Amino acid sequence: MLNQQSNLDLMFQALADPTRRAMIDRLSRGPASVSELAKPFAMSLPAVVQHLQALEHSGLVTSQKVGRVRTVQIQPDTLSLAEQWINDRRTAWSRRLDRLGDFLAETADEPEIET
Amino acid sequence: MLNQQSNLDLMFQALADPTRRAMIDRLSRGPASVSELAKPFAMSLPAVVQHLQALEHSGLVTSQKVGRVRTVQIQPDTLSLAEQWINDRRTAWSRRLDRLGDFLAETADEPEIET
DNA sequence: TTGTTACTTAACTATATGCTTAACCAACAA
DNA sequence: TTGTTGGTTAAGCATATAGTTAAGTAACAA
Numbered sequence: 233m234l235n236q237q238s239n240l241d242l243m244f245q246a247l248a249d250p251t252r253r254a255m256i257d258r259l260s261r262g263p264a265s266v267s268e269l270a271k272p273f274a275m276s277l278p279a280v281v282q283h284l285q286a287l288e289h290s291g292l293v294t295s296q297k298v299g300r301v302r303t304v305q306i307q308p309d310t311l312s313l314a315e316q317w318i319n320d321r322r323t324a325w326s327r328r329l330d331r332l333g334d335f336l337a338e339t340a341d342e343p344e345i346e347t
Numbered sequence: 348m349l350n351q352q353s354n355l356d357l358m359f360q361a362l363a364d365p366t367r368r369a370m371i372d373r374l375s376r377g378p379a380s381v382s383e384l385a386k387p388f389a390m391s392l393p394a395v396v397q398h399l400q401a402l403e404h405s406g407l408v409t410s411q412k413v414g415r416v417r418t419v420q421i422q423p424d425t426l427s428l429a430e431q432w433i434n435d436r437r438t439a440w441s442r443r444l445d446r447l448g449d450f451l452a453e454t455a456d457e458p459e460i461e462t
Numbered sequence: 463t464t465g466t467t468a469c470t471t472a473a474c475t476a477t478a479t480g481c482t483t484a485a486c487c488a489a490c491a492a
Numbered sequence: 493t494t495g496t497t498g499g500t501t502a503a504g505c506a507t508a509t510a511g512t513t514a515a516g517t518a519a520c521a522a
Contacts, residue, residue, distance in 0.1 A: 238365060240362075240365075240368065241363055241364070241365060244359050244360075244362040244363035244368075245359075245360075245363035245509095247355075247359040247363075247433075248356055248359035248360035248362075248363050249356070249509095249510085250353060250355075250356060251510090253355065253359075253432075256436055257436060259440075260435075260436040260437070260439040260440045260443075261439060261440075261443060262443055265468080265469095266468075266469065267467085267468060267469080275510090275511070275512090276511075276512065276513080277468085277469070277470090278469095278470080278471085278472095278511085278512080278513085279510070279511055279512075281469075281470075282509090282510075282511080283510085286509095297469090299468090299518090299519055299520075300467070300468045300469065300517095300518065300519045300520075301467095301468065301469080301519095302468080302469070306436070306437075306440050308437045308440050308441060311433050311436065311437040312437060314433055315430055315433040315434055315437065317368075318362075318426050318429055318430040318433075319430055320375075321371055321372060321375040321421070321426065322375070322421075322423050322426040322427060322430065324375040324376060325374075325375045325376075325421050325423050326423060328375075328376060328377055360479095364479095364480085366480090380498080380499095381498070381499065382497085382498060382499080390480090390481070390482090391481075391482065391483080392498085392499070392500090393481085393482080393483090393499090393500080393501085393502095394480070394481055394482075396499075396500075397479090397480075397481080398480085401479095412499085414488095414489060414490075414498090415487095415488065415489045415490075415497070415498050415499065416489095416497095416498065416499080417498080417499070463522100464521100464522085465520105465521085465522085466519100466520085466521080466522100467518100467519085467520080467521095468517100468518090468519085468520100469516105469517085469518090469519100470515100470516075470517075470518100471514100471515085471516070471517095472513105472514085472515085472516095473512100473513090473514090473515105474511105474512080474513085474514105475510100475511085475512075476509100476510090476511085476512100477508100477509085477510085477511100478507100478508080478509070478510095479506100479507085479508070479509085480505100480506090480507085480508095481504105481505085481506085481507100482503100482504080482505075482506100483502105483503090483504090484501100484502085484503090485500100485501085485502085485503105486499105486500075486501075486502095487498105487499085487500075487501095488497105488498095488499090488500100489496100489497085489498085489499105490495105490496085490497080490498105491494100491495085491496080491497095492493100492494085492495080492496100
């Protein structure tokens with residue numbers, strides 16, 4: 233639990249780059265080879281591969297090499313993890329708003345916003 | 348559509364840092380002042396404020412100053428946006444898997460993975 | 463066996479990020 | 493009016509990130 237660089241760090245970091253999000257977008261429609269993934273981008277292949285490494289290191293994609301082509305696919309469970317983290321905080325917030333609403337409804341006093 | 352730095356970039360970038368996620372976590376339980384937010388961290392106040400600026404710039408939080416204290420709160424709609432982006436890709440992937448399953452069930456032939 | 467395709471590795475560079483300290487300012491408290 | 497609290501601004505620094513080019517390797521094709 234006290235690892236140096238958390239999974240969420242790597243995941244959100246990976247998703248923070250538009251190139252990498254475009255790759256995830258592409259991969260959400262099915263697996264692809266490295267050069268297929270590279271095609272839409274005006275950057276060198278090594279640059280593309282570095283992006284893929286970031287994605288793979290974060291667990292958002294996996295890949296395997298057959299012959300000389302490496303095929304990459306999405307790892308939906310890891311995407312779920314990021315999604316879940318956000319959802320938990322967002323719903324914590326709205327549950328709090330609900331409780332605050334209840335409190336305001338039940339009392340006529342001015343409520344303390346912060347404890 | 349072709350803006351220099353997309354909202355999602357800023358959002359995911361903001362969420363990629365453990366300090367900032369901890370702040371969001373704290374804020375999911377209610378608004379807080381800058382110094383309250385700073386308290387758990389072994390870093391200078393300017394550093395904390397820079398993190399808050401990243402969060403605010405990304406739209407994940409808003410703040411306003413009353414007297415000399417600045418109060419920060421979560422912006423759940425922005426969190427939803429990030430969540431939604433992930434969800435869309437994840438579900439696109441699983442819908443694709445479903446269709447592939449149907450296809451495999453309907454035919455005895457070997458399917459084409461890529462179009 | 464010669465060339466081409468599909469990556470891979472290495473070395474380098476420019477900019478961005480996450481911090482620091484020092485100095486400042488404005489609100490409130492004594 | 494003097495000090496303290498709560499934050500802000502500015503400058504600087506070390507490391508990380510996103511890209512580059514150049515050179516290599518291994519698979520398959522002719």
